[in-house]
Amino acid sequence: MQPRLAEMAAWPSLDPALIPKQRRGAYLRNTRIVSKVLKGERLATVAKAEGLSAGRVTQLLNRCLGGPAEAPPALWQGLVPHQVLPTDAWEASGRGRFAQLLQQVPGLRAGLDEMLLARLKDKPWAEVPSPATYHALFKNLLAQANWPLDTYPYTTASLAYESVRRDLKTRWVFFCQARKSRRKAFKTKPTVSSDRRLYDRIEIDEQIVDCEQSTAGIELNVGEGLPPLRLSRLTLLTAIDAATDCILGFQLALTRHPQQDDLLALLQQCVTRWPPRELATEGLELPVGAGFPNTMEGLPLPLPREIALDNAWMHHAQSVELFATQELGATLSFGRPRSPTVRRIIETTFARLNHRLSHRLASTTGSSVTDPKRESPKNRKQVPMMSLPSFEDALYVMLAETNHRPRPHLAAATPLDAVRYQAGNSYLVSVDDHQRSLWNPFRGLKEVVVHDRADPKRKPYVNFEYLRYKGAGLLAVPASESKVLVAFDRRDVRYLEVSRLNGQVLGTLYCPGSWLSHPHSIATRRHLWQKCRQLIRASLDPLTDYLHQQRNQLNHPTEVAQFLRTYQEFVGGFGLPTSLWPRTLSGPEGRIDSKTTAPTTPVPKPGKTSGQPTRRRYWSLQLNPGGQS
């Protein structure tokens, strides 16, 4: 080192303002360290004062004052963090030899590229490129070209391994980008955004919520109360208007695998009027005014023109398609596969939800398994502090607040302001309130065959979802007709409304009495018949026994969520938050509690329940011509 360089004042000046702001702090610290050392302080003392290791101080001194003898020291440049310094002269003289080699050796460049292109084109013979395999091919190609052994790269110990590795990285990025630029992915919106108006396009998607809750505070009518237990991650379904960014509704499904019924519940929530939800959690407050368009009288209810979904199988369900196309007159648009940016607004909403709510809780899972926000193993052994009812309230408030937050692209208006403005100025498709009240997305129709009409000793019946349904109305079916239409509610298939194919209503059909204890959906019945057939055979009341079986197997958070979902369905609260679940049980005489005394008591048939007047049943065409009992 030249003696004059021991004084930092003698170094050529470097304006700290030229250094990027984020690196300037580290630069000034490095300057301070070198200055102290040059003034004679001990390395260890300086390192301790600045919170670094002594080795790092030495490294800094080497960077600014060291280097090859023939080259001048880097000085200030060596103190700039992440500044790449020129290396030794030998290496500098060797620069470009690899590039030259690629040009000189016949077939080398083409051979290496062919390996990468084969992989990119997904050829069956392609090899997964890695630095080692790429280098092996490099050596192989050199050998095939009979490259002399006394020239580069044979003169280096590593056979240009590092150059090959860097070449692999560069070429791979180059080919990937070239391929992307050639492929014109359909990610543009179908219409120009300025032409888009309110409810022109509604985006719907699901996301597994990034935090877990507990069952604390949930009131159930099953035996003794439910202790606080950890729930598995639930699924949030959300609908948002693309033109105004206004969230139209949300649905929290108590499962990680939502089904078509959850989507139907969300659609129903969006297109019908609901009162503002009452919050039970202390400290939470709704913003002034309506939180959602369907909770405010002055705003038009959504009638979407296009419902944008992804390609999840439940979105392709026939029930969803029928409701959207026949009742709403909307277009179901599933978009191209693997193109989430087409529905960027709903994806942004989920990111916002994570940022403002689910990632703020200690019981969060974070965005990935390596996310530092993720709940610690210590806390995972305990029940989360956030209960499900509180989370539902927090979610409601957060989404309502989102609708009240000004947006830059809406000229600083809030989504609800934009809804209000567009509702007054644009022509929207609308229907009368009466017609809207008739919409029921859960309603289905099916044509079924009437059996046993010829046998005078037996009652006619129809088969529907594994069970026989009987009712007086079937007697009115003319002998010339073998089929009838049954209308059902997907959430409760205990009863069917039957009619002739010409539309004549014939009355109600009932499933066997052992299946009448609780409302249950088609999905639950199918699950029971496909997965729990032993239980059905052994039990006189399969529904109650199934619920108690689940109640006794709450060992895993998934089982807790499954139990709550079943309970929600059995009390008639499907699609409702926990605070709105009916407190009285829907089954006859509150049959869930009766398990504690009589587990397998057969359920009385409708009309035979003690304490109720017996309903008259006619089994004669003369007495009951229209099936109206």
Place this chain on the structure above:
Amino acid sequence: MSPPWVILQVFACGWPRMTFSIDQVNQRTVRAASLTPCQRKTERDFRIATDFRVVQMLKHHHPCEFHSLAEYYHAALLEGEPAVSRYVPQPFLVKIGKRRYVPDCYVVRDGQVDVVELRPRAEFDEDRRKALETFFQSQRMRFVVIPNEAVLSRATEASNWLLILQTLICHRELDTAQWERELFDQIYRSGGTCFGDWVLRIDRETSRYHEVALLRLLHTGKLLANLTDHRFGYDTELRPC
């Protein structure tokens, strides 16, 4: 014409690939089990591989399935064409040699049947096109290839028709025959009117019959409106045909 030949190409990997002369396509016959137009249900795998859309239209009585935006807009434009009495998306399956082919649309326009295929820049294999044209000509149909760009350039018009269609579908059961006659007479006498003159912005329910009647007149072609430049709305001018 050069005779058909077979070229064997062997690649570096050692896998052989057979390349047939395209001239052979001409010699293949076009066959169809039935030419009765009935929408073929889209296969499950194909639904998630395309830009799939389902919507209820008026000139086709079942929910229409479309595999691209161009097909979707094309159907909307057909709805707005009074000359078109009926159309069927994905109408039937034909076989060209061993290859299966489903046209995009079957259109009945003034009694003439068009079998339509929508392609980017109207690029369609020439030999297959000739084979199909010959085949459909023998069935008194016309095979037409329409470029996607021609349809997508009319996006505003298609979007307006979709807006009108949704209102009409939601009010399918509303009987407006009397209102249609009265409104048409009045508009015919006055020479034109504005949609907002008959439909109240504040109270839509009260003017529902007017709204649906006007849109039905528009759909049947008795009224005309400029739907190509601007979004349909209260300010849209309606004039008799």
